Amino acid sequence: MENLSFPDAWEETALVAITKLAGSDIEFAAITETIDISEPDYPIESIANLAGGRIVKQSPMEDGEITLEIYPVELDSTSGIGLFQQYIGGTYDTSEPLATDSSWPASVDRTRDSFRVTVLWTNSPAVVAANAATAAATDSLRFSCMGARLTSHKTSFTDGIVKTTVTFKFPAFNKAGTVMMFRWESADQTALDAIATYDDQDSWT
Numbered sequence: 001m002e003n004l005s006f007p008d009a010w011e012e013t014a015l016v017a018i019t020k021l022a023g024s025d026i027e028f029a030a031i032t033e034t035i036d037i038s039e040p041d042y043p044i045e046s047i048a049n050l051a052g053g054r055i056v057k058q059s060p061m062e063d064g065e066i067t068l069e070i071y072p073v074e075l076d077s078t079s080g081i082g083l084f085q086q087y088i089g090g091t092y093d094t095s096e097p098l099a100t101d102s103s104w105p106a107s108v109d110r111t112r113d114s115f116r117v118t119v120l121w122t123n124s125p126a127v128v129a130a131n132a133a134t135a136a137a138t139d140s141l142r143f144s145c146m147g148a149r150l151t152s153h154k155t156s157f158t159d160g161i162v163k164t165t166v167t168f169k170f171p172a173f174n175k176a177g178t179v180m181m182f183r184w185e186s187a188d189q190t191a192l193d194a195i196a197t198y199d200d201q202d203s204w205t
Helices: 084-088
Strands: 015-020 025-027 032-038 044-048 054-058 064-070 115-122 140-156 163-170 182-187
Touching: 064 140, 084 140, 115 163
Parallel strands: none
Antiparallel strands: 015 025, 015 115, 032 064, 044 054, 064 163, 115 140, 140 163, 140 182
16 A cells, blocks of 8 residues: 655755764755765675585675765855865864865874764754754654765866865774664654764764
8 A cells, every 4th residue: 555644755855964073063955956875885796616606705885975066155164055164174264254274284194074964854844954853743764974074075167156066975884893874764654863963973872
């Protein structure tokens, strides 16, 4: 029997939150055009044996990626209108005029910021944040990844508008191998729980 509670498809709108480790959730849906989620591949290969059969060799799960096409307008790192400072890293400028960090002394460790990226599709009308809880008796689908690094930031003016394609890359597991670094959630006529503050990239709670 057809499920009449869920919509036929998730389309047109979504919520997108990007959170720096130990930072605040920032909503980016208003400048985002497209989202491409590439969950980690889990490869195998078969090895021929002398009986004419095959032995399956399982390889570790690979890294995943999430790519957004956005329309940035400036460098403010707190308002969801660009990812320039998040990509460059270092110390985020907060005093106008803004500039990306250009002070990188020799031999200083180039520590890369860690991010959590969340995408939420829902028919819960009051929800305005991708990491927030949804209302009871609503439907939702949510993807989240954490421990992600912003690995690509390509800006063009080809079509007469500033557009940037950004890619976050995330590992399949944490260092200890005890936490999967991405997950899907759905709720059928029930509420999704809010995702906890991103202050520990080895825990979803």
